[in-house]
Amino acid sequence: MPIRPHPDVRRRGLAPLWLLLACWVLFGAAPRDVAAQPGIDAATAERRVKAAFLYRFVDYVEWPEAAFASAAAPVVIAVVGDDRLADELLRIVAGRTAGARPFTIRKLGGDVPATVGVHVLFMAGEGGRHPTVAAAAPVLVVGEADGALERGYTINFVLVDEHVRFDVSLGDADRRSLKLSSRLLAVAHDVVPAP
């Protein structure tokens, strides 16, 4: 079925569109149906989806101005306890920015490293009680353990029908002065309202 380009599209021409598509294929984007991809085990697929989600969350979260040193200061994503996920995340953000800000990925060990200047903190596994988690600092804390939201996490990954979903705690976001986009909430698995 031949498709006539919309007048707007025709005016811009098709070349930039195809160029964009080609870039996307080359660098790869967040795989959404990774679980279905053959030759990749379920854990790796899950890790890739979670890395992509972490990258995407930046678009739907608004930090207070004080969280950044300057307008061009990077968005820092710290990964605790999962270097492979951090590597995956490095691969995703390569060449990408959030508005004018570049991305910085930090790998942190299981013991408590400094988390000052971090904007997104991912705690792999059980995670434990991290100082940053307890503090009211403007950091989007993401975890993947049952009951993490009760422990001061803002977003927690859950598996629903073998698909990666996430729950959101609005109370935690308020405490940390983070504004979450309603669109993010619309696609969340569960939203825990503020008390």
Add this chain to the structure above:
Amino acid sequence: MTMLARSHSIRYKLMMVVLATTLTALLVMAAAMVIYDARTYKREWVSDLMTQANIIGISSVAALSFDDRKAAAENLSTLKLRPQILGAAIYTARGALFATYAKDGAPAAAVPTLPQGDGYDIDGDEIVVFKRIADDKEILGTVYLRARYALFARIGSYASILAAVITLCLVVALAVSFWLNAVVTKPILAITALTRKVREGRDFTLRADRTTDDEIGYLADGFNDMLAEIGQREKVMADANRSLAEQVEERAAAAAALRASEERNRLLIAAMTSVVCTTDARGRFAVPQPSWSAYTGQSADASIGLGWHGMVHAEDRTALELAFARGTVDAARFDLELRVFHAASGTHRHAALRVVPFQDPQGAIAEWIATLTDIHDQRVAEIELTRLNTELESRVARRTSELEAANKELESFSYSVSHDLRAPVRAIAGFSRMLYEDHSNALGGEGLRKLDIVQGEAKRMGMLIDDLLAFSRLGRKPLDLAELDIEALVRSLLERTLAHHEGPRPDVRIGALPKALADRSLLEQVWANLLSNALKYSSKRAAPVIEIAAISEERDHVYFVRDNGAGFDPRYKAKLFGVFQRLHDAGEFPGTGVGLALVHRIVARHGGRVWADGEPDKGATFYFTLPKEPSDDGR
């Protein structure tokens, strides 16, 4: 339509004009509106669907980003509010189907397995739209929409509305045209009715009422003027007719006179023995020619066109055609003699044809008038005459040559005779002289007298023989022509002759004598003979007179010598110039009788004539001529 235009009244035509104009305008407008609406509908519907797809796409960015199919499906389900949209789908960035939507009750059309680039496609009454979803960084997926495309239904409803409007407009236009009829056609119809009345009643005093102040009012005025004018003309015409009737009577009288004249001409032609015919400009019989048919026995049908040539003798036809061709070029009359078949005698007879062109006022030949006159008898007589003449000439030539031969014989005979006679005559003369000298004493008086006679006769015989010799020599000697001063010649001859002349001295009067071309010695003999004759025959007069003069005629000089001597009896005029012919006794006037014969012969050889007039005792005049130009034969 043409029939309608011709047979219906102006009222009907006006109504048709109003309706046709209205209908045309409405139809053009309706077509323009439909076309415009169809274009607008398409453009706006495509734009609307694109916007809708864009909205769906933007609201589905999060769902795509976080792989939330349920949220995407929910987004799509908001399309329930747009019943025209029959189906929808969202594809991931990699082209996998992510979420679908189908309108309740709508036929489940298969959603394409792969998305396409931005754009739309219309297939019958459905339209399909693809729209890519992209945030400011990258392409996230594609939205697909399938919707109704109700263009034809829309046009249909549009058309029905327009039809209703057009019908209404036509009804209104009809009403308007009825009103127009009242305003426009009523005065026209009034004039029309008046026209009919005028035509039927021939009453030119009727007038149209002027009810309006427009073109029709003007028409009414014009019509009234015209009626007045026609009335006037009618009167003038009646007068003209009357005078015309009188003229016609005069013409009829003139025509009758002309007919009588033509009848006379016809009778004249019929009475003529000649054949008279008329041909067209190219020499063809256009109508039957009774006189031709009567002469030749050729039927009128056969003679029509160039058929009449068939009656002309085959050898004369070329000449006839040539003459006609030349006559046509010159446009001039011509005559021709030819042989034409004559029915009564059954032979071709000689006839003279005279053909005269009859020219129209522009000078072109309209027809030819030909007369044919039978000249057969005359021509036959001429031919016979010519034949006889020829025969006669040949007979004359034959006789002449016979005569010439006889003359030659005679000449040679007389020459030889004369020549042979000389010797004995000389012997007689010589011996008689010797007799006289030696024996005159013995002879005695009587003897001497007879001897004297013998001597005289012998001398005369000698002269006779000399003359005869001279005469016969004339036939042999060629002429030695030279221009002679006749007057000088005559004077010297006269002087010599008068020297030996005995008797009274004559009164000689010499007039002007023109010079002539002649043989000197022969012409001297002519003049010597004539002069001596004149002296001789006038010598017995007391006062002899001799006149010598000449008259110049057209071709000849006529010289003459006149004396008042013995003259001669005109009865013997014919014998004057014969050899040995003498009208007077030798005793009275001595002579041999050869002189005038010699003159005749010499003058004849010069191509001249010689003759004489005279009466006894009243003198004689001798004439001879010499041609001014030398004669051809040079005899």
